[in-house]
Amino acid sequence: MARPRLRRAQLGVVVVLALLALAGTKARRGQMLVNPATAQPGASAVVEETEGVLEGASLWQKRWWIDRTARLLRGGEGLGPEDDLAALLPLSKERIARRFMLDERFGDTILDFNLFFLGFKSDQLKSASAYDRTVFDFPNAVAAAQALLKDGDYFKLFDLEGPFYMAPLRSEPLDEPPQPGDEGLTLAQLRSKAMREIEAVFADALALAQARPAPRLADLCKAVEALADSGQTLTPQLHRAFDDAEIFALIRGEVLMQPLEMLAKVAEKACDERTAPAAARRSLLEGLESALAEIKRAFSAIAEFEPDRYQPKSVLEFKRFALSAFPTKQKWLSFGFEQGMALGNSSTNFNRKRAAYVLKRFFCDDLIPIGFESPQEHVAGVHGSQTSCYACHHKLDPMAGFFRTYGAYFFDYARSPDIIFDDLASKDRVLYEAVWKAASKLPAWNIGYIRSARFQSYNSYGTSMGDLARILRTAPEVKRCLVKRLHEYIVAEDQTIDRGYLDYLTREFEAEAAVNASRAFKSTIVRLLQSAAYDQRDADPKRCYDAAPGSLPGEGPPCRVAFILSKNCAQCHNAGADDEAARLDVGSWIPAPDGQRRIFRHLDDKLAQLSARDSLARVIERLSSTDASVRMPKGRVMAGDERQELFLWAQEELARILEQTRP
Amino acid sequence: MMRALCSAAFVALLLQPAGAMAQSSQFKGWAAVSRELSIRLAPQGHPFELDEFLPSGSMDELLGTWTTFGTEHRFRNGTPNALNMTIWHAALAGFAKAVGQSCTSPRLMFHERFLTTLRTLCAWPAPAAKEEGVLLAFWTSVMGYNAGEHEYAAWRDFFLREYANQPATETVAAMTFAITMHPSFLLNR
Numbered sequence: 001m002a003r004p005r006l007r008r009a010q011l012g013v014v015v016v017l018a019l020l021a022l023a024g025t026k027a028r029r030g031q032m033l034v035n036p037a038t039a040q041p042g043a044s045a046v047v048e049e050t051e052g053v054l055e056g057a058s059l060w061q062k063r064w065w066i067d068r069t070a071r072l073l074r075g076g077e078g079l080g081p082e083d084d085l086a087a088l089l090p091l092s093k094e095r096i097a098r099r100f101m102l103d104e105r106f107g108d109t110i111l112d113f114n115l116f117f118l119g120f121k122s123d124q125l126k127s128a129s130a131y132d133r134t135v136f137d138f139p140n141a142v143a144a145a146q147a148l149l150k151d152g153d154y155f156k157l158f159d160l161e162g163p164f165y166m167a168p169l170r171s172e173p174l175d176e177p178p179q180p181g182d183e184g185l186t187l188a189q190l191r192s193k194a195m196r197e198i199e200a201v202f203a204d205a206l207a208l209a210q211a212r213p214a215p216r217l218a219d220l221c222k223a224v225e226a227l228a229d230s231g232q233t234l235t236p237q238l239h240r241a242f243d244d245a246e247i248f249a250l251i252r253g254e255v256l257m258q259p260l261e262m263l264a265k266v267a268e269k270a271c272d273e274r275t276a277p278a279a280a281r282r283s284l285l286e287g288l289e290s291a292l293a294e295i296k297r298a299f300s301a302i303a304e305f306e307p308d309r310y311q312p313k314s315v316l317e318f319k320r321f322a323l324s325a326f327p328t329k330q331k332w333l334s335f336g337f338e339q340g341m342a343l344g345n346s347s348t349n350f351n352r353k354r355a356a357y358v359l360k361r362f363f364c365d366d367l368i369p370i371g372f373e374s375p376q377e378h379v380a381g382v383h384g385s386q387t388s389c390y391a392c393h394h395k396l397d398p399m400a401g402f403f404r405t406y407g408a409y410f411f412d413y414a415r416s417p418d419i420i421f422d423d424l425a426s427k428d429r430v431l432y433e434a435v436w437k438a439a440s441k442l443p444a445w446n447i448g449y450i451r452s453a454r455f456q457s458y459n460s461y462g463t464s465m466g467d468l469a470r471i472l473r474t475a476p477e478v479k480r481c482l483v484k485r486l487h488e489y490i491v492a493e494d495q496t497i498d499r500g501y502l503d504y505l506t507r508e509f510e511a512e513a514a515v516n517a518s519r520a521f522k523s524t525i526v527r528l529l530q531s532a533a534y535d536q537r538d539a540d541p542k543r544c545y546d547a548a549p550g551s552l553p554g555e556g557p558p559c560r561v562a563f564i565l566s567k568n569c570a571q572c573h574n575a576g577a578d579d580e581a582a583r584l585d586v587g588s589w590i591p592a593p594d595g596q597r598r599i600f601r602h603l604d605d606k607l608a609q610l611s612a613r614d615s616l617a618r619v620i621e622r623l624s625s626t627d628a629s630v631r632m633p634k635g636r637v638m639a640g641d642e643r644q645e646l647f648l649w650a651q652e653e654l655a656r657i658l659e660q661t662r663p
Numbered sequence: 664m665m666r667a668l669c670s671a672a673f674v675a676l677l678l679q680p681a682g683a684m685a686q687s688s689q690f691k692g693w694a695a696v697s698r699e700l701s702i703r704l705a706p707q708g709h710p711f712e713l714d715e716f717l718p719s720g721s722m723d724e725l726l727g728t729w730t731t732f733g734t735e736h737r738f739r740n741g742t743p744n745a746l747n748m749t750i751w752h753a754a755l756a757g758f759a760k761a762v763g764q765s766c767t768s769p770r771l772m773f774h775e776r777f778l779t780t781l782r783t784l785c786a787w788p789a790p791a792a793k794e795e796g797v798l799l800a801f802w803t804s805v806m807g808y809n810a811g812e813h814e815y816a817a818w819r820d821f822f823l824r825e826y827a828n829q830p831a832t833e834t835v836a837a838m839t840f841a842i843t844m845h846p847s848f849l850l851n852r
Contacts, residue, residue, distance in 0.1 A: 057811075060808065060812045063808040064807075067807045067808045071699075076695065076698050078807060079702075079703075079807065080702045080707070080774070081703070081774045081775075081776035081777065081804075082707060119735040119736060119737075120736050121729045122729050122736065123693075123694035123728055123729050123730045124694045128710075129708075134732070338732060338733065342735055357735070492851070492852060493738075537811065537847075537852065538852070
């Protein structure tokens, strides 16, 4: 699998990127375990720290566990001939896991998990020991992996603005044939040529401004105005030496656009008849000097990433790009080129795709339309008047507001009068942003993470990417989502997890993360590696193998929903209730009247047991009703992901019953 | 004989315990399988170029992959079906044949430790090649510990019985093929 995956976006991407630009104008011996020795399975029994003597099946199982864990914690590289399996066997599982975590390749595992969490995992991070260039496209994933290896702030994963890790510049030939005059050049030579050409254009204009005798002011103005207006020529001239991902960085960094815009402003002012000629000349000269310096600074920083100078071999070797070298000098938005492609926005979707992505990836909210609590105020708009739509839009639209200034490819139009979308339509930015202006009681903007449409005090509001990052860092839903994804990554994506166990893992993680997020994350990994589910060779995905300490497994409802029911419903709907709520006991799981299934003890008005079908239908109705007097749990806010899980389970059960009873 | 092995592999898929049948097991994917074989068998730092065994260069994506571009990534094409089983069969048969041919004319570069085992096994059908230690070492070198011990025993007994007098090249190829087509090797769990 040394074949590098060369990904080239369609020509349309280049066109869009160009329009955007114009519109705005080894060998691993040292990493292996110590004392390399035979990895052959011996027949002798082994003394294990905690389990005593391992023999036969237990010994084989431990070897399997070690091999699986090595593969998991060493970036996909399981046990090889260089590993000393015999030395590992006597160690406890925790010690083995901790030992693997000291391996340099553990950084690859964390980076791989981070990409999984963000929804952009790949088959492999490296080809022939070089990192796949797309990995560099996720700076928060890289920054968090680096932090974790140094016991730093792992929650950098939630920072949506930060460093930029430019990939080593491309070395494989570009897809397009070379232009006349470029034949025979390597890509590095072509880049150098293109950058020198651009510098020369600015240098020529500067030479004119510095010439003695001085040129006529009108001629100088004409030259500077022509240069400022040359974006359509210079952009393709520069971009011909770069691939799409690199062009994306050039555009976001405004490498050409900003100096040209600056020159246009300088020329407009200096070449006004009212400006004194001497001041005008000085202004034009300074403008040209500044523009050339900016261009040179950016090109010099980019050249630092030529592949002969930079090729990281481990996560810790990933190098930050000096963002001060870009004219924008801004923090880098963590949504990179690929996310720009995957999460496009249009003039009509108002960033809802991006909002859905954040809710799904960071909050584990799949936006199942389960209805919502009727807001206490009237909700405007077509999606507000149609409750089936509002079930999702009450969460989607406020989340989308965080992206309100980001147009195509997440380009920030905050400083522009118009905003351009991926469908190449444009709108007046101020009018566009007004969509998120809040009604009376809310903050100035109706932007945030919405937990309840009815009770605003449950919600987290903000306006900027920094605010969203703060919400991600502090929201308990995000921590639980992180732990849930870690369970999926380590155990299996389709393995059912007892919600009580998930809550227990999350509580432990949160408590430890309050001190050190990285150590907490590593401890959570160890807990999962020691779980019963991880130890199953042929696990039943519908079974919960682990429960929170102290919980008693019994004959209750399925583990997928038992804890959710216990947490949200059992307070009223239990066997000991003495009111109407007692007709449903969510802690029971009894044979249904048909004798084939099991269901809650759920009685109708005449105190007769409901069929499984009717019982589930009522549960679904109560979960999804928009009528506050019907919707359960009454007067309380149930976590969105829990309502979603319970609702989905009930629907799946009901669908199965209907399928089985179909004639 | 290879046809019989292939049938045995399909039957093995069907004979998985009920728990395994209840889940929608997915292939690990070509990238993961290639990596596992390289780590276990190839010299350190010199992974195999297994793509040469694929019937066509881009078919790896049909064997289960995370990699895509321009959309969120999810594991695709991982559910076993007639087409991807055929591709697995073709690719791994090619690899197994290359391992078998290494008894006479090496095509692949192996790690010294595996090579030592392979050289002994290449004496097949000589008794030295049929010793328990040799067979177990070969099995674990290729399979790792993905499969249970009883799976090893079934594999060993099958070859001691059915390939007792077959030539080494054919036997080693068939042994490799039987391991790499085993569900415990190909599937995630």
